[in-house]
Each structure stands twice: as structure tokens, then as C-alpha cells.
Amino acid sequence: MSQTARAPRSRRSTNRVTMDDVAARARVSASSVSLFLRNPEAVSPRIAPRIKQAIDVLGYVPNLLAGSLAAARTRAIGVVVPSLGNAFFAATVAAMQKEFDRHGYQLLLGATDYLPGREADIVRTFLSWSPTALVVTGCRHDDETRTLLRSARAPVAEMWDLGEQPFDLQVGFSHHAAGEAMARHMVEIGARHVAFIGARMDSDVRARQRCEGFSRTMLDAGIQVQVKDVAGDASPKAGSHALAEMLESTPEIDAIACSNDVIALGVLFEAQRRGMVVPHQLRVAGFGDLPFSEECVPPLTTIQPRATEIGLRIAQELIERAEQPAEEIAPRIVDVGFELVVRASTLAAPDQDVPV
Template structure:
């Protein structure tokens, strides 16, 4: 009797023996049933079930120099925005033979580059990375990846391969223009983290205010700290200390907007009369706040879903017609910016 190191799990040879065929036929029946006659296929299926056979992924990967791992690199685990994207990814991978390998770059391009190296050394089936702001070497790694690559959350004119996202600058511009149209004139900006996407939203803000001839850089309040509700409170407090006549704020994150709302309540500033508040992303809580908060709804789950869709199509040999998808966004105007004048 042969000694087994694998804890008694059946191998493809066991299935083959039971089905009365060679192991390579079992391998084919499993990977591409059409290449095996119907009768053998039935016998093999029976044997697989009877033995409770599960293919060994490592052996498969070693022999074929291919895996079923989709690497996903995102900058944050705690940011709800990415949680929704991940849900879109995991939900749509669940029924497939693929597995997700998740990496957290913590908003550091260096860390992202390191993760890319680690992931690529495992020959992933595909790679999904958040953002378009890789380091030079990171981009080189992606270009040489030899597998489908999807950049998500943002848009640029030079995708490494495929891309699903929306324009953050346009989003920032839209919401800021809305504040102007609503009658606000001294509009501030609250920004946390200041990662590249945040920067682009700020650019949109700036462009909209320059157009309206209302731009005043002193109303921009940012911090490298990561976004949170308490930070929204603190940033608004800072801004009002410096520029007490500010009459509206665009918060680059919904967390900040909620924090700012609480700070207004604390300072007895009426929203939207004394202070207009708008956020970005439209997390679920925005609509439930009192007053409900204006925000830019971004289709985050959809981004995850589409990314997996593109990956699966590519791997099935059907490269999607559109390799650069703009999923857009939608301004949700709510009471927090409806000034009654």
C-alpha cells in the first residue's frame, strides 16, 4: 500500500480507476466536458460523486502554470466604499471556479507595488486593482502581468488593460455646481486622506468655483488623516474658526458630511439655511440623516460586478467589446442643500 501524504484524499487516479478510464480523460472531463464522450462523462461524474473527489488546486496550478485566483488590491478595508465593491466582486465570483485573493495596500503605492509582486508570483488568473495611480514599476508589472487586468474606481485614457470607474473630477464639479445653483456663495471643501481620487474631486470643486468666480483657496480644509465622522466634525470646526462666514461645504466623503452635520447641530447652525452640506458616494446613511444629506451616488457594487464580468469574459476568450467602462454617478439632492431662498 502506498503511503499518502495528503490525508487520504482521493486523487484523479482514484477517480480514473473507478470509472475505468485513464486519468487524463478524467482531467479532460472535468475541465472541458465536451471533449469526452457522453458515456464516459457519466461514469466519471458518478465516480467523482462517489469518492467525493475535489481537484487539488496546487497540483493543477503547478502542472498548468495557471491558477483560478483573481487578485484584488484595494487601499482600505474599513472604508465602506470598498466594502461595497468587494461585495460586488465576491458575490459574482461565488458561483465560479475562481477565488479571490485580497490585498490591502493601505493607500500606499509602495505597498501596492509589493502586493503586485507577491500576487504575480502566484500567476493569478486575473488582477483587479483600485485606482490608476500605480508607481512606475507597479505599472510595468501590470503591463507584463500576462493576465487580464482591471483597474477600478477611476478612469483614465491609458488603461493598462481594462477599466471600470467614473470621473471623480466630474463628480466633484457636479456637486459643487449644485451648491452654487442652490444659492450658496462661500463654499468650503473638507477633505481627508487626500489620495489621488480625493485630489481629483477637489479639482472638480476648484474648477466649478473658478467658473462661478467664487473660488477662495482659504476655504479648503484638508488632512492626510483617514476619513471619519469625528474628523468631519473637527475639520468643520477648523474651517469655521478660520472662515466663519462659510455657508456651505462639499465633503469629499460621506463620513465627513455626517460629522459636519453633527457639528452644525452642536453649534446650532441650521442646515440647510445657515450651512449647506453635501457629501460624496452616497452611503446608505445619507438618506436617513436629519436632515437628509445631499451626496453623489457612486455605483460601487456595480463596479465590482462589472470588473468580475470583464475578467470572466476575458478568461473565456471573449474579450469584452468595451474595455473602458464609465459607470457614471448620480447627484442625489436632499434637504441638506435645499436652501429656501
């Protein structure tokens, strides 16, 4: 019976590269390396490249836990979002990360998948790392999460929504107002048989708020809204199936607002399959102003939620709070607003006649 020769195992060196090693290679003080890691822009342009090169050559990795033992804080920011696949939150997180990177902070990211109990679990895990700050989505939390956030020894930012009593910081806009703005537009263009399509509005609080604002404003104008809450995630398929079901029971529908652009895209697809001309026979609007919204046929009327601005403002505000005593900064609400973007899916061009 033959035996296969085995090469002797190599053992990794246990000698960890230290900040002093980086300082020696870059010919600077350890305090300069420490400053570079915290805030690269604060280091002289003459020596910053040397420190960066030394870090790269030596493969230096800062020991964040050791730093937290001295400062009782890691340079980590915990961020909780409902979904990692949602383009709205992806844009906000990307803007935050870019700004935090400039100041030497790292993101810890967790997704609840719209499950209420998940938020408390993620927040508890993040708090165990002694983060510099926490960012959560929305202003509505269960009792367990609220208790954790109130007891956090770090600033807490709530994003994408506005409430009355922020823990420390809220950056977002009114979703009720966004729904109201879309409803006023629909009334102005003559819509009379109106529907609203959303997905999982029992758990997606912000989509439900937009639906409530839309429906209330329509009712004030004497128009009853047919609401369709589809099961599962928002998708073109969900929008397509929702329109098909609605037309079976209410063929006179002449306008549909959707909780996001992805659902609205499915409504456009289904309308085209049925030979319905948008916007002459059916007006369609979404929410989010996603990259495809301006390029689909016809271009989609939507609400632009300023997702990037939300992320940037949160990062700037939290960095400021991290560098000042907590008692010197009062709770703050930042309303970034939104924009109603009217395109051809609800408003025909002046020279475009209604087909006969």
C-alpha cells in the first residue's frame, strides 16, 4: 500500500505587525501613524504617503479591540437596514461609508429583512462591540429595541423617516407627505379611478405611510382608492400580477401609484402586454427614482427620496457628535425633503394625441 508523501506544514508567524513597526519603516512617530489611521487628512501631505506605503508593505491591520480598551469605544459604526437588496438603502449606506472612510471609521452592517424581532438582535450584537455610533432605519421600533437604544452609550441616528422624539438624530423626510404629493399630482391630471399597489405594507412602515398619505388626500378630493398589498418582496412580477388582478375586478382603473419603482415597472410591462396605452388609458407612478426610471418606456413619474443626501448628512452629523462631549449636542431632526419627478407615465407630451 503506497503512501503519499506530505510536505511539512509551515507555521504562520505569531509576530503581529505593530504601529511601532509602521512608524519605524515610515520614519515617523507612532503618534503620526495613529493620527493617520484616525483621520488621514489631518496628517501632513509630506509624510502621509510614507505611512500609507509602510502600512501596505507590512500588511498592518489596526487592533480595534485594543484601541477600544483604551478609549472604551471602537471606531465602528453599526448600521441596521431592512434589506441589503433594496437600492434605496444601498445608496444611503454607500454615501455613509464613503464619508466615514475619510475619517477612519468602519461600518458594521446588518439587515432585518423586515422582521420586527431581528432589529433588537442586531442592535444588541453591535452594542457588544462598543461602537462609536448606531444608525437604525425608521423611527418605529419595538419596546426591546427602544430600551437598547436608550441605554446605548453612543449616539443613535434614525434614518429615512421623521418622528417627534429622536434619541439623538433623525435624518429623513415625511413619507405621508410624499404620498400626499403624488395624490395631488394624480388629481391635477384628472385621475378618477385610482389604486395603490404596495408590498408587505404590514411590515414596511414607510410604504404604508405613503399609502396612507396618498389615500387620505385622494379621499379629500372625493376619490376612493383601491389598495392592493402584495405578498412577498417588491418586484416587477408582483406589480404585473397586481394590475392583472385589479383589472379583472375594476377595469375602469385609470391611475395607479406604487410603493416603489420596481413594482411600477411591472405595472408598465403588464399594461403593454394588454395593449393599454400609458398614460392615455392608465397613469402609472412609483417611488424611488431608481436608475431605470428615467429610461423605461414611458419614463416613470416618481418620488426622488434623496437617499445619498441622507447617508452623507448622517455621517457628517455623527462624526461631529463623536468629536464633542455628548452633553453639548442637543437632539436634532434634519428634514432633507423629497422631489416629485413628473415624467411621461402620467403626463403626455403637449403634442401627443390620445390614440383612437
